[in-house]
Amino acid sequence: MTAAPATPIAVVTGASSGIGAATARQLAAAGYHVVITARRKDRIEALAAEITAAGHRATAHVLDVTDRAAVDAFAAGLSDFPAVHVLVNNAGGALGADPVATGDPADWRRMYETNVLGTLNVTQALLPALTASGDGTVLVLSSTAGHGTYEGGAGYVAAKHGAHVLAETLRLEIVGTPVRVIEIAPGMVRTEEFATTRFNGDTEKAAKVYAGVAEPLTAEDIADSITWAVTRPSHVNIDLMLIRPRAQASNSKVHREL
Template sequence: MQTAVVTGASSGIGAATARRLAADGFHVVVAARRQDRLAALAEEIGGRALPLDVTDRDSVATFAAELDACDVLLNNAGGAWGSDSVEGGDPADWQRMYEVNVLGTLHVTQALLPLLRAGGGGTIVNLTSTAAFVNYEGGAGYSAAKHGQHALTETLRLELAGQPVRVIEIQPGMVHTDEFSLNRFRGDSDKAAAVYADVDRPLTAEDVAGVIAMAVAQPLHVNIDQLVLRPLAQAAQHKVHRGRLFEG
């Protein structure tokens, strides 16, 4: 049985992907800071829960030392905080987003690369965003972090050329999860709900999990470098249809 490691697995896309990979036959190690949620998820899927703060190198080292194998690594831990303009942005928000999205991916990848190589063929999946290549008002800090994570991913793929480790980047657009927009708007549920108002079927965490599982399931010689997914209602970052698209 192959082992998949999922960071940021206590909710949203991470939890959904852990469930999907377990259903596909992987032994899944779920990692995050919120241990109560992780323990329940691990019990549900027959996996293993380990504490992890991706921004803390000591935490990452302790986590890596607990693993005997890693065939698939999903760097999912990330997030957005704040929606201010560049002029009014809080540097602390920018730093937090960079530390989680970019340095968190760096720390975990560095720590687990030896295990990914040791298995004879490993897969790294980095979850970025359409914000990794399209900027928008109020999103500079998040876009900068995701651009950085994209640069890390693309460079890593070049540097691992000739080794049996593939590097996949998944770039979702509008995904409606319980926490992403709520965190971004500092708990303002009205602002968070307005992001998805009247959008007929934004992506769900399960939609993204299905795409990740599809990419992972390809033969090891098949590498999906980048894959963009959006709901049908979102033609581009600034083009969102609000109104019914589907019957029923």
């Protein structure tokens, strides 16, 4: 009798809310054992319990992707699994919307450390396991901000451009190995925290981002695209997918019904 194939393992960073949490739910429903990470222990443990209660498989690990020692320890702990098949580098975010002349260097540094160095840390730590699986996928969640700038966005644009270049370069460097590199670049997505965090808890400023936009993208929209991309046949690589709502023609051109 042929043994049943092992459940594939997918690691999702930044899974405590928004796109990360939605991706964990959808990958679990697609048959993956999701290993969900984030800094907020209560959030990821509740999500793991929810996924498990739905009849799927999930494991929660508290992780700050900017802490390299913690990332290495996390990767070493995954040796309990027979293989790691998918890494979704979702941890990231934006801080501030100030012009270059007055932008806070501390915000720029934090965005670079999370969006770029955090992605680098986890990718480096898990690449050996993804390669050893014989069929690995590294997915980098960047942003349309990484493909076109806009006023007040330079710090975030710079960080997401770094994430884009990391994905593009990695794909060149590991071609010929059994690991593909996918980049998903969302445009305007309304989640419960992204804009509020960007504006340091100012809900009024956060609401203005989406004012008059009939249907911004949702976390579930992006999770659906991520799940589709990673479940393509092994020889199919979705190099880059830019996704915007119909109302958004570019990073600076948005139709608003006011």
